[in-house]
Amino acid sequence: MRLMNHFPGRPGAVALAMLPFVLVLAAYAIGSDIRLTANPADKLLPAPGTIWDTAIRLFTEPDRRSQEILLWNDTFASLARLLGGVAISALIAMIIGMAIGILPYARSGLSGFVAVLSMVPPLALLPILFIVFGLGEVSKVVLIVIGITPFMTRDLSQRVLDIPREQFVKAQTLGASTWVVALNVVLPQLLPRLISNVRLSLGSAWLFLIAAEAVASNVGLGYRIFLVRRYLAMDVILTYVIWITLLAFVVDWLLKTISRKAFPWLEAGL
Amino acid sequence: MSFVEVSNVWQAYGDRSILERVNVAIEEGEFISIVGASGCGKSTFLRMLLAEETPTKGTIRIDGGEPAVEPNPERGVVFQRYSVFPHLTVRENLVAGEGFATFWGRLFGVQRRAAVERADEMLERIGLNHVADQFPASLSGGMQQRLAIGQALTAKPRVLLLDEPFGALDPGTRLRMHEFLQELRAETNMTVFMVTHDLEEGFKLGDRCLVFDKPRWDPHDPGRYGATITYDFDARNNGIPFQTTKETENVVHAATA
Structure with missing residues (x-):
C-alpha cells in the first residue's frame, strides 16, 4: 500500500500529536543539563525546574516596589492593545471589504489602493507612528491596525466576490435594495469569514504588538521580555514566551468555538 | 399587446455578437421552453429577460x-x-421572499x-414542511430547487425565469420535479420561461419551445454573427409538436438572412 494511504489509529494519532512536543522538551532538558553540569552558573539554558519556579513566582508574587504582580499587568495591557487593534481592524476591513465586494464604484476606486497599501511594511512605519502619535497606547494600536487591516480587507472583499452572483440576483428579484443585500445576504455570510480571517491575522498582530512594546513602552509582555533581556534572565523570557503562546492558543480556540456555535449553517452540509 | 414583448x-x-434580431411575443400564462446548443445565447437571453443584462439594441417589455x-x-x-440563501433556514428563506423588499430586509x-x-x-x-428549520445545505438537490421555486413565488413575480433548473438533478428527481412544476x-x-438543454424536457413542460x-x-x-430564434414550436400537443409550428411569425430563416 502507498504511504499516502496509511492512516494512524486514534491512539496513534494522539501519540503522534504529542511526539514533537515531547521531543522538543527532551532536547531542551538534555541541552540545559549538559550546560549546567559544565557550568552551574550558566544562564542561557535554565533547567526546566528553574523555569517552573520562576513562573510560579512571576504569576503569584507581587513586585517589591509597586506591590503589583507585573505579569498580570503586562498581560492585561498587552491584551487590551491587541484586542483593541484587532477589533478596530476587523471593523474597518469589514466595511471597506463589503463596499469593495458589493459596489463596483468602490471596487474601481479602492481595490488597487488597498493592494498597494498592503505592500507597505508596517514595521518601517513604526518610527513615524511614534513621532505622530507619541509613545503612548495609540501608536501601538495603530501599528496593529496598519499592519493587519489591508490584508484583512483584501481577503474579505475577495470573500464577498466569492459569494455566487446568483444570490445577488435572486435577492434583487425579491425586491432587496443594495443596503438589504449588504445587511441580509453579504454580512451574515461574511461573519464566519471574518472570524477565520481574524484568527489568521492574530499571528501578525502579536508580532506588531511585541515589536511596538519592545521599542517604547513601560508595561506589556513584549516590553518585559526586552527589559529582562539585559539581565540575561532566560527563565523569565521563556516563561513569558510560553505564556504568550498559551494566550494566543486560547484566543484562537475561543474564536474557533464561537464560529462553530454561531454559524450552524456552515456545517449543515457536512 | 402581448404580455412579454421582445422587439x-x-x-x-x-466584438463578439451573442444574439441578433430576437423578436418574440409571449401571452400571459404561457410556458416557454428555450432550447439550443451550448453557447447559443439562451442563457444570455434569460439574463436579459431578468434585466441582469441590458441588450445593446432593442427592448424587452413586460405588460x-x-x-x-x-x-x-x-x-x-x-x-x-x-438560488437559495445558505445562511437562512428553509422557512426563513421563504420569509425573506417577502421581507427583503422592506427597508431592513426583515x-x-x-x-x-x-x-x-x-x-x-x-x-x-x-x-418541505418537515425540514422547515433545517439549512439548505442539508437538503437534497431536488428539495433545494423546490425551495428556490417556492421562494421565487413568495415575491409574487409576473414572470418566472428558470435557468436549467433541473440540470443538476438525477433523472428520477427530475421527473418528480416536472410533476411538481x-x-x-x-x-x-x-408565465414561465425555462432554459434547458434537454429537448424532451422542453417539449414536455412547455407550451411553446423556442430554439x-x-x-x-x-x-x-x-x-x-449572433444567434437568434430559429424555430418556434407549439409544444402543447405533447410529443407531436412539429405539426403546428409558428415559424411564419418569429423566425429568421437562414435563406433570407
Whole structure:
C-alpha cells in the first residue's frame, strides 16, 4: 500500500500529536543539563525546574516596589492593545471589504489602493507612528491596525466576490435594495469569514504588538521580555514566551468555538 | 399587446455578437421552453429577460412597462444552483421572499407572523414542511430547487425565469420535479420561461419551445454573427409538436438572412 494511504489509529494519532512536543522538551532538558553540569552558573539554558519556579513566582508574587504582580499587568495591557487593534481592524476591513465586494464604484476606486497599501511594511512605519502619535497606547494600536487591516480587507472583499452572483440576483428579484443585500445576504455570510480571517491575522498582530512594546513602552509582555533581556534572565523570557503562546492558543480556540456555535449553517452540509 | 414583448433585441460583448434580431411575443400564462446548443445565447437571453443584462439594441417589455435596467420583483428566478440563501433556514428563506423588499430586509411583529404563516402554507405546498428549520445545505438537490421555486413565488413575480433548473438533478428527481412544476402551474397559471438543454424536457413542460441557433456563420470569425430564434414550436400537443409550428411569425430563416 502507498504511504499516502496509511492512516494512524486514534491512539496513534494522539501519540503522534504529542511526539514533537515531547521531543522538543527532551532536547531542551538534555541541552540545559549538559550546560549546567559544565557550568552551574550558566544562564542561557535554565533547567526546566528553574523555569517552573520562576513562573510560579512571576504569576503569584507581587513586585517589591509597586506591590503589583507585573505579569498580570503586562498581560492585561498587552491584551487590551491587541484586542483593541484587532477589533478596530476587523471593523474597518469589514466595511471597506463589503463596499469593495458589493459596489463596483468602490471596487474601481479602492481595490488597487488597498493592494498597494498592503505592500507597505508596517514595521518601517513604526518610527513615524511614534513621532505622530507619541509613545503612548495609540501608536501601538495603530501599528496593529496598519499592519493587519489591508490584508484583512483584501481577503474579505475577495470573500464577498466569492459569494455566487446568483444570490445577488435572486435577492434583487425579491425586491432587496443594495443596503438589504449588504445587511441580509453579504454580512451574515461574511461573519464566519471574518472570524477565520481574524484568527489568521492574530499571528501578525502579536508580532506588531511585541515589536511596538519592545521599542517604547513601560508595561506589556513584549516590553518585559526586552527589559529582562539585559539581565540575561532566560527563565523569565521563556516563561513569558510560553505564556504568550498559551494566550494566543486560547484566543484562537475561543474564536474557533464561537464560529462553530454561531454559524450552524456552515456545517449543515457536512 | 402581448404580455412579454421582445422587439429586435441584439446583444454583443465587445466584438463578439451573442444574439441578433430576437423578436418574440409571449401571452400571459404561457410556458416557454428555450432550447439550443451550448453557447447559443439562451442563457444570455434569460439574463436579459431578468434585466441582469441590458441588450445593446432593442427592448424587452413586460405588460407594456418600461424596459427594466436591473432585476426587480416583477421577475422571479431559479438558477441551476445557488438560488437559495445558505445562511437562512428553509422557512426563513421563504420569509425573506417577502421581507427583503422592506427597508431592513426583515419583517417584525404582526407582519412577520403573517409572513411565517404564509411561508408554512408554501412549505406545505412544496412538500418541505418537515425540514422547515433545517439549512439548505442539508437538503437534497431536488428539495433545494423546490425551495428556490417556492421562494421565487413568495415575491409574487409576473414572470418566472428558470435557468436549467433541473440540470443538476438525477433523472428520477427530475421527473418528480416536472410533476411538481406542472401541478404548480396548473394552480397559478403563471408565465414561465425555462432554459434547458434537454429537448424532451422542453417539449414536455412547455407550451411553446423556442430554439436558439446561429442562422449565419462566419468560419473565419465565429464571434461575428449572433444567434437568434430559429424555430418556434407549439409544444402543447405533447410529443407531436412539429405539426403546428409558428415559424411564419418569429423566425429568421437562414435563406433570407
